[in-house]
Amino acid sequence: MADKRIKVTLIKSPIGRVARHRACVRGLGLRRVNHSVEVADTPENRGMINKVADMLAVEEV
Template sequence: MSVAQEKKTLKITQTGSPIRRTKDQRATLIGLGLNKMHRTSELEDSPEVRGMIRKVRHMVTVAGE
């Protein structure tokens, strides 16, 4: 793969509890592959993933930006 074809990835780690959060925030965590504390998921950097991260930014940390 050339540098132009490489896909950037983001490592997302859940740091906050979904307890007392809205259903859509819980569903977003599951969509990101997170549903337990300190679980890490590696996803391709895309506008859709960025939007999901923005929605639950108070419960996750992101590496690889």
């Protein structure tokens, strides 16, 4: 069975944010504003996405 994927795009800068939020952005593999990555739809990734949801755009792939 193929695993589900989520496309995550960083739309706001993590500069000036709490260190834990910056760590979530880096943990998702995002490096700069408007950078997009595809990550697996796991509870761990969903938790990081929910923590910094105001900085991200999320699409189902």
